Amino acid sequence: MSLPLDRLVARKSGACVPIAFRIALKLDQVSWDEACEDVGLAVFALRNAQKMFKADGLVNWFDTWLEAEACGAKITRGPLGDVTSAAPPTALPDAAAFTIAPPIARAADIARRLVAETREDSTVIGYLTGPATLLKHLNIDETQRAVDYSLALVKLYGEAGVGALLFAEEEAPARPFDAVANLAGYYNLPMLLAARGGVTPEQAKALGYRVESRLRISGWEIAPDTAPDSLIGAA
Amino acid sequence: MGKLFDQHAHLFPGFVYEKDAYGKRAGCDPDLICHGLEPITDIEREGMAGLSDIDVDLIEHKLSSIVEEARDVYMALSISEGIITGDMNCGLFTASGDPVVVGTGIYFHTLLNNAQLKYINKYYVDDPTVGLADGDIFFFNEELAGGVHNLDMFSAMPIFYQGKLLAWAEVGGHQGETGSITPGGFAPTAKSRYEEGIHIPCMRIGRNFQLSRDVLDFMTGSVRNPFVFEADLKSRVATLFQIRNRFVREVERRGVAPVVGAMRKILIKGEANARTRLRSINDGIFRHVLFNDEHGTFFGLTRIPVTVFKEDDTLTVLLQGVSPESGDGPFNSSWHLTRAATAVYLFSYFFRGLLPANAGLLEPVRYLVEGPSIMNSTDEIAHGLANQTCAFATQNLYMVGAKMLYASPHREAVQAPQSRNYSLPIFAGINRRNYFAANFTGTTNAGGGGGRYDMDGEHALGFYWGPWTDAGEVEEHDERLSPIILARHLDKNFHGYGKYRGGTPLLEVTTVCADGCRMSSWGSCDKVTFNFGLFGGYAGPPNPRFVIRDSDLFAQIKAGKELSLGQYALLTERSLKGKYEVTSSSKDAAPFRPGDLIVHSVGASGGYGDVLERDPALVVKDLTDGLITQDVALKIYRVAINPQTGLVDQKKTEQLRTAARKERLRKGKNFDQFIASWRKLSPPKDILHHYGHWPEPRLPKYDKPFWGLYG
Numbered sequence A: 001m002s003l004p005l006d007r008l009v010a011r012k013s014g015a016c017v018p019i020a021f022r023i024a025l026k027l028d029q030v031s032w033d034e035a036c037e038d039v040g041l042a043v044f045a046l047r048n049a050q051k052m053f054k055a056d057g058l059v060n061w062f063d064t065w066l067e068a069e070a071c072g073a074k075i076t077r078g079p080l081g082d083v084t085s086a087a088p089p090t091a092l093p094d095a096a097a098f099t100i101a102p103p104i105a106r107a108a109d110i111a112r113r114l115v116a117e118t119r120e121d122s123t124v125i126g127y128l129t130g131p132a133t134l135l136k137h138l139n140i141d142e143t144q145r146a147v148d149y150s151l152a153l154v155k156l157y158g159e160a161g162v163g164a165l166l167f168a169e170e171e172a173p174a175r176p177f178d179a180v181a182n183l184a185g186y187y188n189l190p191m192l193l194a195a196r197g198g199v200t201p202e203q204a205k206a207l208g209y210r211v212e213s214r215l216r217i218s219g220w221e222i223a224p225d226t227a228p229d230s231l232i233g234a235a
Numbered sequence B: 001m002g003k004l005f006d007q008h009a010h011l012f013p014g015f016v017y018e019k020d021a022y023g024k025r026a027g028c029d030p031d032l033i034c035h036g037l038e039p040i041t042d043i044e045r046e047g048m049a050g051l052s053d054i055d056v057d058l059i060e061h062k063l064s065s066i067v068e069e070a071r072d073v074y075m076a077l078s079i080s081e082g083i084i085t086g087d088m089n090c091g092l093f094t095a096s097g098d099p100v101v102v103g104t105g106i107y108f109h110t111l112l113n114n115a116q117l118k119y120i121n122k123y124y125v126d127d128p129t130v131g132l133a134d135g136d137i138f139f140f141n142e143e144l145a146g147g148v149h150n151l152d153m154f155s156a157m158p159i160f161y162q163g164k165l166l167a168w169a170e171v172g173g174h175q176g177e178t179g180s181i182t183p184g185g186f187a188p189t190a191k192s193r194y195e196e197g198i199h200i201p202c203m204r205i206g207r208n209f210q211l212s213r214d215v216l217d218f219m220t221g222s223v224r225n226p227f228v229f230e231a232d233l234k235s236r237v238a239t240l241f242q243i244r245n246r247f248v249r250e251v252e253r254r255g256v257a258p259v260v261g262a263m264r265k266i267l268i269k270g271e272a273n274a275r276t277r278l279r280s281i282n283d284g285i286f287r288h289v290l291f292n293d294e295h296g297t298f299f300g301l302t303r304i305p306v307t308v309f310k311e312d313d314t315l316t317v318l319l320q321g322v323s324p325e326s327g328d329g330p331f332n333s334s335w336h337l338t339r340a341a342t343a344v345y346l347f348s349y350f351f352r353g354l355l356p357a358n359a360g361l362l363e364p365v366r367y368l369v370e371g372p373s374i375m376n377s378t379d380e381i382a383h384g385l386a387n388q389t390c391a392f393a394t395q396n397l398y399m400v401g402a403k404m405l406y407a408s409p410h411r412e413a414v415q416a417p418q419s420r421n422y423s424l425p426i427f428a429g430i431n432r433r434n435y436f437a438a439n440f441t442g443t444t445n446a447g448g449g450g451g452r453y454d455m456d457g458e459h460a461l462g463f464y465w466g467p468w469t470d471a472g473e474v475e476e477h478d479e480r481l482s483p484i485i486l487a488r489h490l491d492k493n494f495h496g497y498g499k500y501r502g503g504t505p506l507l508e509v510t511t512v513c514a515d516g517c518r519m520s521s522w523g524s525c526d527k528v529t530f531n532f533g534l535f536g537g538y539a540g541p542p543n544p545r546f547v548i549r550d551s552d553l554f555a556q557i558k559a560g561k562e563l564s565l566g567q568y569a570l571l572t573e574r575s576l577k578g579k580y581e582v583t584s585s586s587k588d589a590a591p592f593r594p595g596d597l598i599v600h601s602v603g604a605s606g607g608y609g610d611v612l613e614r615d616p617a618l619v620v621k622d623l624t625d626g627l628i629t630q631d632v633a634l635k636i637y638r639v640a641i642n643p644q645t646g647l648v649d650q651k652k653t654e655q656l657r658t659a660a661r662k663e664r665l666r667k668g669k670n671f672d673q674f675i676a677s678w679r680k681l682s683p684p685k686d687i688l689h690h691y692g693h694w695p696e697p698r699l700p701k702y703d704k705p706f707w708g709l710y711g
Helices: A005-009 A021-027 A032-037 A039-053 A066-070 A095-100 A102-118 A131-138 A144-160 A178-186 A201-206 A228-234 B003-008 B030-034 B042-049 B053-077 B115-124 B213-220 B226-254 B256-279 B335-350 B386-406 B474-480 B553-558 B567-573 B616-624 B630-635 B650-667 B671-678
Strands: A015-017 A057-059 A074-077 A083-087 A123-129 A164-169 A191-195 A215-217 B088-094 B099-104 B137-140 B152-161 B164-174 B203-207 B284-295 B298-311 B314-319 B365-369 B423-430 B436-439 B484-489 B507-511 B517-523 B545-549 B579-583 B587-592 B597-600
Touching (some): A015 A057, A015 A123, A032 A039, A032 A102, A039 A057, A039 A102, A039 B053, A066 A102, A066 A123, A066 A131, A066 A144, A095 A102, A095 A144, A102 A123, A102 A144, A102 B053, A123 A131, A131 A144, A131 A164, A144 A178, A191 A215, B003 B298, B030 B115, B030 B335, B042 B256, B053 B088, B053 B099, B053 B164, B053 B226, B053 B256, B088 B226, B099 B256, B115 B137, B152 B226, B164 B226, B164 B256, B213 B226, B226 B256, B226 B436, B256 B314, B284 B386, B298 B386, B314 B386, B335 B365, B335 B386, B423 B597, B474 B484, B545 B567, B567 B597
Parallel strands (some): A057 A123, A123 A164, A164 A191, B314 B365
Antiparallel strands (some): B088 B099, B088 B164, B137 B152, B137 B203, B152 B164, B284 B298, B298 B314, B423 B436, B423 B517, B484 B507, B507 B597, B517 B587, B545 B579, B545 B597
16 A cells, blocks of 8 residues: 555645656656656656655656547657647547556556555556546547546555556646545545646635645646756756 | 883783684685675776765765665565564675675674685686686675674675676675574573574575576575565565666766775774864773673673773774683684674774774774684584674674773763673564464564663663664564563663663563464573673663463453553553562573563663763653652662652752761771672682683683783
8 A cells, every 4th residue: 555645645744745756867868759668667767766765655647648549549749758749549448448458558568567566665646638638639539438437446446555646637637526525435436637828726625636735746747858956946 | 003002011921802702614614704895806996086075975985875776675575584674784795795785774793794705716716617707696695704693694785887796786785594493593591503503604596697406406405484584585686686777877987997986995094083073082901801692591690891902093903811611512702703892882983983884993903812712613513603793792882982991082972881781581482474483583683772871771772783773663563573572661760771771672571372382482681681881880780581371361361351461560560460580581492371471671871971870850750651650769879759649859868868878988998808808709609600710711721800910
């Protein structure tokens, strides 16, 4: 089991969790393709960055096209996975096929490995794309399929033993789907929010996300080209 | 040697001091074990020339990351209790066989298991019947070849790049069962090495990245737990592959010379750091002595004194006047083990902060361990409990080091020793996953930490040999071993008192639910503690084996009775009916039946400073935390607490403490008076069988008042 979020924030000094996915890959000279092909190498890079930043927690993945790509979206990426072009999926798979699609299986495997390797000295946080962004990237209005995908991912993370969930929103943040919130509650996984456009603690709380004054989590992913001197500020 | 050593030390003729007290034998070369770092190679020299300090730091970080990842992978893949909870080591070694970076749960292994690699380099590489190739996998567990004891099993793999040997990867840990006469590997009744199971000095067990089935069948056929043995061996090999792949990737990115050059520089940096630290500490001669009370399964006194000469940037550790080795039990250490054991103290406290912990840090330290003796023994006798014996030197070094560091800029590292008062049960039987397992539980990793110069000792701090260990989950132990853990907690009146108290261990209470479980146990310090108090603090209490046979536990549970399962409560209240046995820690395997209760821990540590100086508020806190009783508050700490309000009566407390100080002065003797009466005393003859000559084991008729003054 990864350290539950409540125990993490109960630490004397509070907790700091920078979202440092791509910068971790960069620091270890692991390309996006390598990380996708070799899950062990991705875990290695994430853990090294965690140690270097002395982070109290780490996010297993960070890519708002994760679920859409698993559904067949055509994505073109740069060396560190930054999306240069994307075409939404044309036909959506069912939840069972979604679960075993390589991007999802990979994210879940990384979460499982991080939990097994870091044991109780840090919190592993499972990544999900927030509901508003997910609907947009899937290019659908009807929510049920998006709910199914998020439920499948929460289940994988819950069984992997992560300590919390992080929802990333490129769009204006929306409330998590009710069923997803219920399932997260079943696994006792607090839901955290990262919004590219920024969000106040009050807004996040009003939407149903957990806000902890003793938890410092970066608002969005730290850019991989951030200069060392600016890392602390960026985090 | 330095001036102090030359003036004050006198080595006895006819003994070995600077190497193991046995000669070369099949697969084992003691000269390779003791000669320190190998010479710098050409490629290392070339690499070092082009590296800045920042380059070295970066590569050190990378290599450390590789072995730390390996550590976590190995722990996650293994199914042996010891390895899961951290009694293991993953390392990267130079091509010559010196350890550079380690990912470990314990420091103990850090300086061991490298002579085997040197042995391969020296004797096997050019031997056409053996040779060395990319993809080879080796196995070793022979203590005489440079290991701890044969319960610790290691595998190693050479790392080649473009046909050239660049480094070694090594992974191993405490696997346990060896096929010894007692299940689980620890054989307290063993009198020779031939009763302790398989010993493999260094054997190739796989080629081309594959284990050889025939060799695997031989090994798994030699132990009682073939499933565990094979699973753990495969987890080691998988981890070796991981280390190798990561290392090769680093070489591909940075080049051969920079990586191997940095590895050498890391070793050199360690030595330079250690010398700088030593220069900041006062020169002098420092001593401490420890008496052990048990040999295998019977009581008997032995003596282990340590003298340390600190001169400029060197340290000489001298173990002299040590009791002779024992052919009646397995409590015999070796030169290399004694050295590695003391590194646990040095790395954790004395050299604290000087990382990475590697062979370079010990380059300025010279070890002179008198042999043959129980601290540096010959080869044919049993060595299985050498891990307890070598700890005697470590406990002494804690005390010596505290004296040295108190008057230095590094006072924050002054601490009473971590608990080594072991009483450790080994459970053997079919577990709930339906395979045979024989091992201890992770409670081993929850000994009390010593009182510190500025604060109390930590409870359930960690394993004696290193802090990065875990006590494991009770439910998982219940699955992997045959008994059931009923309770784990911190017990009452079970630590050393002091201005800052020692830490208490996790006490575990275990029972058996069905027939078929056998239990052996080992340990010592049943009557004489190893956990000294520091600067007036009380010692941690002795820790004998405590078992209740044929208890009415299950009847009481069925009747819904509330039970207090603490050691203190059970022994003072006797609320369970049954046969109470408080005995010597080491016992051979015997069947345990449902309702039998085993109450055990690895002991509590000593306190720091005078009990009369403990803040009364802390005494009240100990009381409310259930760590002490009213009796202790009043009679030891001399604190008057109102039982109704729980508040301290300050005035009465001051009176009690003043009276206690006067009483001490009244009872006090001057040094000459004390020593005159002290020298008339001697222990009963029946516990001196293994001691040597009393009072000086090595010098008949020597009658100076203190050991170590041989002028």
